[in-house]
Amino acid sequence: MAVCVAVIAKENYPLYIRSVPTENELKFHYMVHTSLDVVDEKISAMGKALVDQRELYLGLLYPTEDYKKRYGYVTNSKVKFVMVVDSSNTALRDNEIRSMFRKLHNSYTDVMCNPFYNPGDRIQSSRAFDSMVTSMMIQVC
Amino acid sequence: MADEALFLLLHNEMVSGVYKSAEQGEVENGRCITKLENMGFRVGQGLIERKNTVLLLVDLFRFTKDTARFKDELDIMKFICKDFWTTVFKKQIDNLRTNHQGIYVLQDNKFRLLTQMSAGKQYLEHASKYLAFTCGLIRGGLSNLGIKSIVTAEVSSMPACKFQVMIQKS
Numbered sequence: 091m092a093v094c095v096a097v098i099a100k101e102n103y104p105l106y107i108r109s110v111p112t113e114n115e116l117k118f119h120y121m122v123h124t125s126l127d128v129v130d131e132k133i134s135a136m137g138k139a140l141v142d143q144r145e146l147y148l149g150l151l152y153p154t155e156d157y158k159k160r161y162g163y164v165t166n167s168k169v170k171f172v173m174v175v176d177s178s179n180t181a182l183r184d185n186e187i188r189s190m191f192r193k194l195h196n197s198y199t200d201v202m203c204n205p206f207y208n209p210g211d212r213i214q215s216s217r218a219f220d221s222m223v224t225s226m227m228i229q230v231c
Numbered sequence: 232m233a234d235e236a237l238f239l240l241l242h243n244e245m246v247s248g249v250y251k252s253a254e255q256g257e258v259e260n261g262r263c264i265t266k267l268e269n270m271g272f273r274v275g276q277g278l279i280e281r282k283n284t285v286l287l288l289v290d291l292f293r294f295t296k297d298t299a300r301f302k303d304e305l306d307i308m309k310f311i312c313k314d315f316w317t318t319v320f321k322k323q324i325d326n327l328r329t330n331h332q333g334i335y336v337l338q339d340n341k342f343r344l345l346t347q348m349s350a351g352k353q354y355l356e357h358a359s360k361y362l363a364f365t366c367g368l369i370r371g372g373l374s375n376l377g378i379k380s381i382v383t384a385e386v387s388s389m390p391a392c393k394f395q396v397m398i399q400k401s
Contacts, residue, residue: 167279167375167377168377199277199281202280209273
């Protein structure tokens, strides 16, 4: 299950960041910020190659971290989704991460089409988006 | 889009609605056209985002060339001419020309929003009102794909029209 979910706009400022253990939030913000560099590197590296849909999903960003792995995903409109996953209890398969990103992308598209949302604003008032993210996060009792 | 006629009629009402609710000064200095264009812009942004998701779901198990990420501007313009135009107007752009320096001309010989109006030169002077929304649509779609542009339209004989896209290099 995800520990932190972030949506970053194309100009690299956060549209939505939420992490589950609400103390230590700054640490997660920092992790997401550092992964942006890796995301940018991956995007520019595949710029010239013939890229297919799979590559919208960027996969594991930092191979050296033993727990708290980070995954990235980029849309055609250069909006990035970064997810920090706690892998200490369950080993999540690639497909599950992909399906989580797909759900995230679908909810983000719904937010975009909402007439009360101005593109570029923080995603604050969308309850549907919030509840979708909550369903993906760890249940901390 | 379930029914073409729905969008057509709604669009016509939108144009006349904007003009009816405008004050005297606005009709003369083109503020209504700007309003329509901005409406189209926001719609274009949302539509492109939705097109992204649909492409993902449909091509999940087919790693074909169609789902390639756009390599350059020309790819994006071709996407606008084919997929985007087909989604909105159920047909493709008939002709795309470019001078390879950031200017693209999209020619549609039978523009859906104008076919009901006339088949020649009649009502030519009113055509620009009905093209403003579509110009905004193109501009919105391009801006979400990372391209800043200026889109204008011209009609010499209905229902054929040309959309000129000027890419801003920043």
